[in-house]
Amino acid sequence: MPKAPGMLLLFFCLVGAVDALHKQWIPDTNYENKTNWDKGAVPCGNDRVQFPAQRKVSVFVNTMHAVQEMWLPVDGEFILNSGAGFYVVSGQDPGCGAGVVTQFKDSESLQWFNPALWQAAATLDDLQRGKVLFSVHEESVPCQYDDVVFKEHSSFRVDTSSHQSSIPVKSVSVLGKKFEGNSEFSQYLSSRSGQLQFHGSSAVTVGNPECGDPTGCDCGNSANHQQICSTVTCASLSCEKPLLPVGHCCDMCGAIVTIRYAAGFNLETYRQRIHHLFLTLPQYKSLQLGMSKVFKSQRLMGIVPFGASPEIQVVIVDGEKGIQSEGLAKDILKDVSSHGSNLGITEAKFQASTGGSTGPPGGIVGMWVGIVFGVLILITLITIMVVLIQRGVLRMPSSLPLSLPSLSSLRRRSDVGELGGPLDHGFDNPIFDRPNMLPDIPGVYGTETNRSISMTQTGVHFVNPVYDENETDFNA
Ligand SMILES: *[C@@H]1O[C@H](CO)[C@@H](O)[C@H](O)[C@H]1NC(C)=O
Numbered sequence: 001m002p003k004a005p006g007m008l009l010l011f012f013c014l015v016g017a018v019d020a021l022h023k024q025w026i027p028d029t030n031y032e033n034k035t036n037w038d039k040g041a042v043p044c045g046n047d048r049v050q051f052p053a054q055r056k057v058s059v060f061v062n063t064m065h066a067v068q069e070m071w072l073p074v075d076g077e078f079i080l081n082s083g084a085g086f087y088v089v090s091g092q093d094p095g096c097g098a099g100v101v102t103q104f105k106d107s108e109s110l111q112w113f114n115p116a117l118w119q120a121a122a123t124l125d126d127l128q129r130g131k132v133l134f135s136v137h138e139e140s141v142p143c144q145y146d147d148v149v150f151k152e153h154s155s156f157r158v159d160t161s162s163h164q165s166s167i168p169v170k171s172v173s174v175l176g177k178k179f180e181g182n183s184e185f186s187q188y189l190s191s192r193s194g195q196l197q198f199h200g201s202s203a204v205t206v207g208n209p210e211c212g213d214p215t216g217c218d219c220g221n222s223a224n225h226q227q228i229c230s231t232v233t234c235a236s237l238s239c240e241k242p243l244l245p246v247g248h249c250c251d252m253c254g255a256i257v258t259i260r261y262a263a264g265f266n267l268e269t270y271r272q273r274i275h276h277l278f279l280t281l282p283q284y285k286s287l288q289l290g291m292s293k294v295f296k297s298q299r300l301m302g303i304v305p306f307g308a309s310p311e312i313q314v315v316i317v318d319g320e321k322g323i324q325s326e327g328l329a330k331d332i333l334k335d336v337s338s339h340g341s342n343l344g345i346t347e348a349k350f351q352a353s354t355g356g357s358t359g360p361p362g363g364i365v366g367m368w369v370g371i372v373f374g375v376l377i378l379i380t381l382i383t384i385m386v387v388l389i390q391r392g393v394l395r396m397p398s399s400l401p402l403s404l405p406s407l408s409s410l411r412r413r414s415d416v417g418e419l420g421g422p423l424d425h426g427f428d429n430p431i432f433d434r435p436n437m438l439p440d441i442p443g444v445y446g447t448e449t450n451r452s453i454s455m456t457q458t459g460v461h462f463v464n465p466v467y468d469e470n471e472t473d474f475n476a
Pocket of ligand 1 (some may be wrong): 026027032033035036319
């Protein structure tokens with residue numbers, strides 16, 4: 001198959017691609033970081049250094065420091081790099097100012113579930129070079145398949161409190177040591193350093209399997225959505241039609257491309273393709289792009305929700321009005337229409353905050369489902385009418401007064417259904433929250449759906465016959 005030179009280059013970029021992302025905790029409790037001191041500067045030889053007595057802290061010290069005086073906390077530690085330490089200057093340190101009392105700042109309230117405190121990258125190398133990826137808020141916090149990184153030559157203090165007892169991740173690296181097995185890591189957590197670095201009600205557990213699905217995995221943080229968003233303050237926006245991506249806490253200006261995929265799609269490959277083909281272009285330099293698998297609730301005729309299906313969400317964030325992001329969304333769609341079948345993409349559409357989009361959500365398929373559904377309801381209503389009239393329960397309009405008692409008996413019957421209480425569901429399907437939306441035909445939502453929809457913890461999956469066809473195509 002003839003391929004453009006760009007494709008060849010792309011192939012080499014992909015060797016060594018990994019599925020899990022690395023999420024790095026940004027703050028540190030390092031002696032040398034001036035943001036950790038209340039005076040905004042690392043103390044020098046004339047300064048008196050204070051660590052508040054009751055504050056638990058693990059402080060990493062990289063080099064040698066002169067101090068005038070130092071108050072230590074009751075419970076804390078210094079992790080000294082080789083060659084690091086403290087000494088007291090006799091007399092005045094000429095390189096230091098008048099000498100002040102300076103306090104080490106509080107890092108007690110820094111929460112694991114605060115998306116602003118993490119940065120993501122595809123590899124460790126990218127993290128070190130500052131090649132970080134944009135993600136929606138839920139995915140900024142480590143996902144269950146991610147490698148969590150605390151900077152080498154750094155210490156930290158993180159509050160892991162949440163309403164769950166554990167926070168599963170694939171691995172955790174602390175001080176350059178990578179923990180992949182949970183017994184080893186829980187041993188570390190109970191150590192002196194571990195207890196000073198991690199505090200809070202939930203325990204971080206490592207050893208979660210990596211995402212085995214090349215088409216990507218759902219982050220798994222939607223259960224923590226409220227906690228994550230409680231730390232986020234949304235900016236006011238100036239674009240015409242702000243959009244809310246799945247997993248994000250705030251409306252944003254930009255564009256959202258939604259991609260449906262088949263077997264053969266590879267999320268990491270596609271992420272790199274988009275970065276390589278488009279984000280390097282000068283006109284798109286200022287854009288941020290995040291790409292992940294999400295479960296988006298599906299709506300019948302755009303109104304009635306009926307579960308969730310996996311799709312690839314590409315979020316493009318644009319500073320101002322969202323004009324550039326619409327251009328990028330269109331470029332991505334163009335790329336899909338010419339290479340989509342090779343990439344395993346079956347459908348792509350977009351919405352932009354400039355107002356541009358590829359038609360109403362749901363598109364042609366949604367419209368046809370709506371029409372078929374409507375006709376079904378109509379036929380059923382007519383059938384019920386005919387049966388009622390035949391049984392003499394309903395009369396024709398000429399004898400209207402006589403039909404009134406039978407109408408109330410009809411109402412009583414539906415009351416019985418409502419008195420039966422909410423249906424027992426076990427998973428969060430908004431449709432069950434609105435009993436009135438359920439039609440009186442069990443066949444539509446009951447038996448038929450059971451055949452094609454399976455429910456798991458992560459959502460509702462549809463068995464799509466298209467996948468099987470493409471699978472054989474790809475193997476051929
Ligand atoms: C110092 O701490 C701040 C805030 O926690 C962080 O953003 C910055 O990267 C740190 N500086 C260094 C040199 O690590």
